[in-house]
Amino acid sequence: MTERQPALSSVPSPILAGPPPSHRPLGNAYCCCHNGGMDSGDLSLPPPPASGPSIAPASGPSIAPASVPAARSYPSQTRPATVARATTPVSTHIPAGGNPFGEPRDRRSGGSGSVRNLRKRIGGAFAGLIALLAKFGVALKALLVALPNLKLLVTAGTALVSIAAYSLFFGWWFAAGFVVLLFVHEMGHVIALRREGIKASAPMFIPFMGAVITARSLGDNALAEARVGLAGPILGSLGAGAVALVGELTGSSLLIALAYFGFFINLFNLLPVVPLDGGRAAAAMTPWMWFLGFGVLVALAFLNPGNPILLIIVIFAGFQTYHRWKQRKSHSLAQAAYYRVAPRHRLIVGTVYVGLIALLVLGMSETHILTSGGHSFGSI
16 A cells, blocks of 8 residues: 655645734744844834934834734843933043053053153163264274374474474574484384384484383393393484584584584483483493492582483482382392393493493594584583
8 A cells, every 4th residue: 555645735734824924923933033023013213312303203004913922122122321421522642652542551560651761761872872982983993093194293293393492592403403313313222122023102302301212111131121222322323423424524513513412412321320221231231330320410410500401310310220229129030030141241232332432422522513503512
């Protein structure tokens, strides 16, 4: 027997039965969606604000049938209450370090705005300091590059000042020649220092005091110090001898007087007392000669009481002699090694020292004149 299937017909089933679609409440058809409020028939708009114009609500026929349940209120239908707005104007100023919405950017840091400002100021100060140091470094580098030229400027400038000072007593030509002889003397020291591997400064002239050079030391031992000390008078004596030769050949009394002055200055520097050149040589021969040279200086100062230059040399030599002798008597290993000179080298230094003194005395006797160009040299 064949099982019959239900036939599809146009007769509505009990589920679909009911009022026509246009009158059927959605709340009953889809009760799980709570759409009863949609069928309440209230199609009116919410009332406008109190300050706006009054609008009449739209009215229409109620389409809810008797079978529609009572309308219930849902959250979607709740009408917002009218909120009175404050009339106080809102400031649009945003404080430094604040949030445009009126809250601090970092609630945990409290006064973070002032801290950030302080950090910015400190950072700006450091940046300015670094820029200043960079500029100073550039200027220092340029100065170091130009340092050799500055040394030449110092030498030339002090030489001109000395020439002007000596010209007051001996005239311009004699003053210029004398400064040249001083330069030759000092260059003897510079050459000897460079042979010892020591860098020396350029000569600097001091009016009525001669000229000086500076170096970090005069050698590793007393023998090197003697070589450096004697190099100045040797080269200076050769320079004075050349001037004397030219003066004799040309018959120039000015050059002869200049040569005499050159011989005298080199002889004076051979006094065996520090810081004069003879004191440097005495360090290699026998240091007790420092006291002999200091006695000669004191005697010259008494014989010429009106000479302030001699007095300055005596005072300076006294301090130097005391300091060097105190160092030597410390009996340290370094001092013992410094003054340890072989007998053969002592003999060579002594021979050069005494021979140079004899030649300078001879040169002075051959070139001594009383006057030249209206200037008297009788007191020298």
